[in-house]
Amino acid sequence: MKKSITKIAALLMAVLLAAATPISVYATPEEEASLQAEIVASESVPYLALGQDLNDAELSVVLNEYGITKEELANYKVAYVTNAMEHQYLDAYIPASVIGTRALSCVMVKEAPKGSGICVTSKNISYCTISMYKNALLTAGVEDADVYVVGPSMISGTAALIGAWMAYENMSGETLSEERKEAALEEIITIGQLSDGEGEDAAVDSSTGEAVSKEKLEELFSYVKAEVIANGLTDPEKIKAVIEEAQKKFNITLTEDQIKKLVDLMGTIGELDIDPKKLLEQAGDLYDKYGDTVLAKVKDIYSQTVTDDVKKNFWQLVGQFFKNLFSAIKGNS
Secondary structure, eight states, X not given: OHHHHHHHHHHHHHHHHHHTSOOOSSOOHHHHHHHHHHHHHHTSOOEEEEETTOOHHHHHHHXXXXXXXXXXXXXXXXXXXXXHHHHHHHTTTSOHHHHOSXXXXXXXXXXXXXXXXXXXXXXXXXXXXXXXXXXXXXXXXXXXXXXXXEEEXXXXXXXXXXXXXHHHHHHHOOOOOHHHHHHHHHHHHHHHHTSSOSGGGSOEETTTSSBOOHHHHHHHHHHHHHHHHHHTOOOXXXXXXXXXXXXXXXXXXXXXXXXXXXXXXXXXXXXXXXXXXXXXXXXXXXXXXXXXXXXXXXXXXXXXXXXXHHHHHHHHHHHHHHHHHHHHHHHHO
């Protein structure tokens, strides 16, 4: 019985803490209209961005993964990614021969409830991991979206980021910043180049002496990115100090050239003025482990917006809650 009551107490305390945030009890007509609009949007048909050069067989593979027939495709809002677009965005980062001559990457984007963040799944993608996509989409300015990347066969998936932007812009009606898009692309390419690479291209896992995995490098990258965004770092020396600290923290060895590459990229990201709260809201699975870093500014905002009266009333409520709880425990003992 005591264990059950303890569990109930923990659950009620969680609810109580959530209730501490000031909210309006009654919705205005404008708020009701906004809520209704969100409900309608959540039921809308997903947006698609398809590689323009898919042949019929390849298109069938992709649509099958999405659970769509060719006849049903007419009911969807579709944009097409061209090979020219791929070269426009990617030529600065990877050889044209690697990009190829056919646009094949496909993306489905669906609006998610506000505050639910970015969710990514993929099929037939060899180069880009889920975390790489999620980090890059966050940098580009994408919010609250379910993103499903599919290749007709095993492909790198780098160009899929372009399709994700197109589908998201069509869905949201927003135009993503070109500066943020370029930073997102550089981010996803850099992680790929510094991990699982050959020769001098890849960083080294200090514990094995082998090229570091994408997953481990993403840990270092996300940590540094959290520090840069939470503390508004743009000074190269300060960013370099964070990277050198991260090397020790994650047991990764970087060359001076690799450090410089990360410093330059993080300097660009630091100038994008990304809200640190977005790291937790949109990609909490990547950043909640760095809560002290990311929440540094969020805690300041809380202190400024929550009044002393609200805090006083909250703690009075907590006190009464535990008083009643202990009485219940005593009565059942």
